[in-house]
Amino acid sequence: MNFHHRRNEEPEINLIPFIDVLLVILIFLMLSTTYSKFTELKVNLPVADAEKSRDYPREVIVSVAADGRYVVNRKPVDGRSVELLAAEMRAAAGNGKDTIVIVSADATAAHQSVINVMDAARRAGLSQLTFATQSSNGGR
Numbered sequence: 001m002n003f004h005h006r007r008n009e010e011p012e013i014n015l016i017p018f019i020d021v022l023l024v025i026l027i028f029l030m031l032s033t034t035y036s037k038f039t040e041l042k043v044n045l046p047v048a049d050a051e052k053s054r055d056y057p058r059e060v061i062v063s064v065a066a067d068g069r070y071v072v073n074r075k076p077v078d079g080r081s082v083e084l085l086a087a088e089m090r091a092a093a094g095n096g097k098d099t100i101v102i103v104s105a106d107a108t109a110a111h112q113s114v115i116n117v118m119d120a121a122r123r124a125g126l127s128q129l130t131f132a133t134q135s136s137n138g139g140r
Contacts, residue, residue: 058096060089060126064105068113080113085120093126104132 062085063071070077072088093099101121105114121129 058093058099059102060092060099061102061104061132062089062117062121064103064109064113064117066106066108068110070113070117080116082116082120082123085116086123089120089126090124093124098128099126100128100130101126102130102132 061073065071068080070080070085070088072085073092075088075092077085077088089101101117103114103117105117118129121127
């Protein structure tokens, strides 16, 4: 019996295919993260901090409810059309062209409802417009 002792050869690890795979993954991640900012839009709405709210001598306060109803200076508007809203705003402003329109919209109100208020203010000839915000401590 001839027993030959074979040399124990250590296994050799070839790193080149491993590096190739890692480079392909790196390129894929770089390309996918570059385009992700174009496919997703994150909007952080601002919170306004004011020491005190201003009282304007001539102001028209337009409130927008969550379901799209409008109230002009605590008087409900009978419809949801821009023309009716513009007529109510024009009547509330009177002769004052320097009247400021304050839009107080519910956080869950549709964007179109707020755009309708802006359009009605333009049709009523009221160019000064501001939005009511909630302070970060929870009060108005």
